[in-house]
Amino acid sequence: MKIGKTVALIGLFVGLSYQILSAQVLTPAQARTDLSYLKRKLDLLHPGMGYYTPQPRMEQLYDSLYNRLTAPYDYMAFFHHVSPLVAALKDGHTNLNHRKNYIGKSTRFIPFYIRLVDSQYYISHNVSADSSLQRGTELLSINGKPVADVHRELMNTDHSGSDGDNLTGRRQWSMVQFADYYAAWFGSADSVTITYRLTGDTLIRQTRVRCLSLASFRSTIQRRYGTELDHRPNLSVRIVDTLTRTAVLRVSSFMGFKKNDPFQWAYNRRLKRAFKTLREQNIQNLIVDMQGNGGGIVVNSARLLRYWMPKPFRIMDHEEMKQAARAELVTRWNPFSALNFSLQYRTDKSGGFASRSGNRRYRPRHRDAFRGNIYFMQNGASFSATTTVLAKTLDAGMGTFVGEASGSAYWGDFAGHFKTVTLPNSRLQVRIPLKKLTHAVNTERANGFTVEPDFIVTRSFDDLMVNRDYILEYTLRLIREGVVVRPGPEKQPIRNRSLQASR
Template sequence: MKFGHLVFLAGLWIGLAHTSTAQTITPKEAREDFNYLKRKLDLLHPGVGYYTPKPRMEQLYDSLYNSLTAPMDYLTFFRHVSPLVAAIKDGHTNLNHRKNYIGKSTRFIPFYIRQVGTSDDYFITHNVSSDTSLRRGTELLTINGRTVASLHQELMENDRSGSDGDNLTGRRQWSMVQFADYYAAWFGSADSVSISYRLPADTIIRYTRVRCPSLDGFRSRFRRRYSHEIDTRPNLSVRMVDTLTQTAVLRISSFMGLKKTDPFQWSFNRRLKQAFEQIRGQNVQNLIVDMQGNGGGLVLNSAQLLRYWMPGSFTIMQREQMKKAARAELVTRWNPFSALNFSLRYKPDGSGGFASRSSRHRYKPHKQQFKGNLYFLVNGASFSATTSVMAKTLDANMGTYIGEASGSAYWGDFAGHFKMVTLPNSRIQVRIPLKKLVHDVDADRANGFTVEPDFMVKRTYEDLLLNRDYILDYTLRLIRQGVVARRPMELRPLQASR
């Protein structure tokens, strides 16, 4: 598997990282911040009480609030806030450090690491430290005296970004892909760390200390050492991978717009059309849709993709709702048209909140509709609008899903519009989703809480050493054997035939 693109993704997450800037939070300031956050969550978040019952949320809040009795440094307070945000169990609700809390002096652990199989063993895949003996396949045992497994578990528990409910795959995937960023966010920046490790094909446990690079240093050395592994495939690219079985891969890395100034998403739609023209022109019979690591984006773009294989007209959402207070976040004084726009787009929902007028919009199948077999490459970082695509496809009884469970729930999620709340004293930021989006799917057709794989695939040590796209390799073997879980237009069965 190509890992190079992850170093560029890191910039999206490193806003969490810690610098040495000191700040002491008094008990009064801490309680003010905590109360402010609680009030904003109750007013705006449509999912408070959905995964964790409200009495439990209230109990947790009281416990955390009442323990704010002594001054604490900024990072300690950040950790104190985390359990309240994490208890919502919503992958779109993010706890972020204050603005400018990252600087050029911030340092990061100089490795990408991955697990193998179902074990708690972690191995270095990419090394940007000055110690070049730490080659791919080196088992990383401890960092500063703690096992990597225990560190990973702590990071997973305290940041639920990209994973809904009690689903583990999203948390496991993101905290592993961005391990260095998560580590700096939670434990702070460090000039160096002590590690213990075992080299490939060796039983001796060795110890050393490695320096931690800045972000610029990390990226620069990564490019020098692993330039041949940087994934340069553009979004919505198509490539033939097996002419014998007429198999192609459509890579969809995001459902965000291709241009910042394109409200109707014409560029995305145009690129998508070109992709399926290529698929049609090459007479592709087996289409692998690679959405590994696709964190989502615009529902409109996910709907445009579905038009190329859904058997009839369809809707994405059954309903979109928001709380009453969310209106004030969408109607602003500086925009005189915002009130009119809100009235055109939303209506009272009968329970004190608002519902979208257009959530039941129907999309028609595209004239260049794909009629062959669909295979989806999925991992825990396949989130939000990506899960929407797979949920609708599964609901239509189509597709074969390979890899691991997606990050979002089959039923829907909390997303759509967002409010970034800044706590008044610590300046910690919390992103709060404003909408509850319910997929227009039949609950009886779910194959789990998320969209679950028909064929679960785990990385082997050999996969790691060869830097192999093991999920794609497994899928190609299924295609060559003629294995499908659901054939196009077929109504039953839901379970994979093996």
Template sequence: MNITTRLVAFLFLCFIADLTPAFAQTDTLTPEQARADIAFLKRKLDLLHPGMGYYTPRPRMEQLYDSLYNRLTAPTPYLAFYHTVSPLVAAVKDGHTNMSHRRNFIGKQTRYIPFFIRAVGDQYYISHNVSPDTSLHRGFELLTINGRPVGELHRELMEADRSGSDGDNLTGRRQWSLVQFADYYAAWYGSADSIAITYHAKGDSATRQAKIGCISLQRFRGMMQRRYPNEIDRRPNLSVRIVDSLTRTAVLRVSSFMNTGKRGPFQWAFNRRLKRAFRQLRDQDVQNLVIDMQGNGGGVVTNSANLLRYWMPKPFTMMEREEMTPAARTELVTRWNPISALHFSWQYKRNQSGGFASRSVRWRYRPRRHLAFRGNLYFLMNGASFSATTTVLAKTLDAGMGTYIGEASGSAYWGDFAGHFKTVTLPNSRIQVRIPLKKLIHAVTPDRANGFTVEPDFTVTRSYEDLLTNRDYVLDYTLRLIREGVVARQPIRTRPLQASR
């Protein structure tokens, strides 16, 4: 490259830098940049989110915003600004609204706490150790991390990130923040080369201390594979396993409502697997079906409807209403795609509030006839049973069917905010916030709810023995119910559907 070419390239880069100063990923924001970012986020939330004011009253949201905005009077380090913005996002109390770091803040260089931590009551224990220190065993009680009680850290992370939990429901926040404790910790406090811990060894009341090196995600996964190869859940989505031939009981694992692969449009791959699973249940004459939806964060609503078709007794709709704000149209109709405007008009119409409502919300799904399951249904669920998973649970409960075991689901019985999403990037910090564009209201009868979420008929919690043996304690409890013939709701006996004329 000659001197002239170098000079032209240098001037061009300077020109671009002058035009786009906001895109520089600096570690400190000026008061003007920080205030511009939080104002930008508040404006986007007010315009796009269909649930502003639903869980937290608008006056309270305005008061919170003012207090956060007014405190930004000095240069603010990036991570401190992330902490400042978080309460505004958390106050929406919507599990589909979440915040993530700017690009490359979390990456290959990030170092994570090298443990999986599980709670038994109010105490926290190491369940899986992937650190270089092999003297730390399962069942050791973890007391503090860097001088702070683990319970205190857990509560702070639960409040900081409400992903996967709606309203004031605690089960989703507790589940996600503990299962992904290392991820939450790194996102909130940043990467660390090491941590100082105090702990109790099993059967020993003496408080011990250790300094533990933190590890990369790649090393974390590799150590899990080497140390705990038999404890990694490798069950495919929609897989069937006979667990008790005497009571003719099977477990159907439903880990996601996303498509099972890239082959085939319109969720065909998911439906093929679903059909194969229920054919297997019929061929093996299964009478008690345990549907394991623990940790299922949701997915495509159509897939959840197709699962319901295998046991719902009569034609059903999934949603009572689907609504969007007026500004949501600009996110779904784009200039570069002239068909998008026509498609939007075909799918949505103006509602009384000036926003938009779905035209096809009352679509009716017909139950399956040949492979329909008419035995006892048992649902395993926890706080991470969210979104489309809660839709399945709510619709089944509304139909008066099923026995629910575990803990309350993460989403509300009435519905949630989901459907379409817009990820906005704050112009200076480059923090990203995902905003749902639809309010989805389940087609259920409010009086049939058993709580704000779908609540369990039988609440099951982990014991210390469960922790030590890595036992599937929710399934074990369910199998005991089946052997004793316990059901919360009897299957609905219906006549076979007649072909429509």
């Protein structure tokens, strides 16, 4: 009995604390302190200040935001106020996040997955209590605001996973994680009012739907759509066409499989197993599925490349950091950190630091090397280390790329090491990358700012209704018709057959 009362009291305390924190109001002085603190940290640490947005424009924006802080700001208003400064960096690795525990068990999320077909938004998965909102229902507005305007606002306020002026990453992440983005930007709500059109109907209807906690959302989506969810393990191999000897290698992440594995041996073993299977099955056409792969550890991307790159190669041409970044990597509690830093980095002409391992070369594998045709399935969420793999393969004159432009730039990105700074009064958190990573690629071989697809493939309404893997279907069609854009440096060019480059 006492335990039950204690749990209830703790729950009440947590709920009241959340309400108090949500209602936090910053004085103008506190808000200015937070903004200037963030600007100072960005100037000291971020290697890309002024890269995508010129430094004078960044200074103008900061001055404008600072000078407008003349009245008290509540927490969410200040979150919105800070957002343009972070977004102006146009760096997909720099993220503005809420303070700790702001998004938690009590947060309520819009109960849909929605997908874009042409310029219209449709419900693809419904976890609300209203069973009439079936797949294919066109979603028109949320709380009186057109869904297109809501989506545009979410895309413009968060550049996570998308570098420069590239839109594919922002569009992809904000669509796939629409409920998360909505709650982060507009706040948690018990319910929302929507207008919609049922499939095959012209009547515009309106209803109010209850928003769900994360636990309820996940349990319902699993119960209703469990067979449709992608449960393929990372680095799994699936043979999809025995006639053309075609297999799909799913590469969903370059993060390690184990926490305590500094040398990434587990990842390396999985790779070996996968390519051994491809060799034993005599696979001639390999589809590397990198859709939604947000990146991870660079050495794992290099290990993947070893299985098809024809010659020894480097991943990076330069790895650079600002001088202040050293203090974030050398800590008093770790007596070996200073020695480790000296072994890994040297001072450069700018006064910062450059990696000593920038010239590291990787040797191609021979026993299980893949020498057939390689096709890449990619989308805007193919980011960071994933774009590294795509860029290096394109630079080598290999691969056929299908889907949409990747999220990162062909030249490289800002990543490697990160520092999360917490603003002193609002407690907002900003993740700042510390390194500028420049790919070892020939810029003249780029096919765009990012790695662009050779064949742009978009979702149709029919694809939506049957939950079709439309990019895979299109790639298989390319293989069956013998279309190879880049056969590789060791092969004779193949005469491409004509094929519609978009759906």
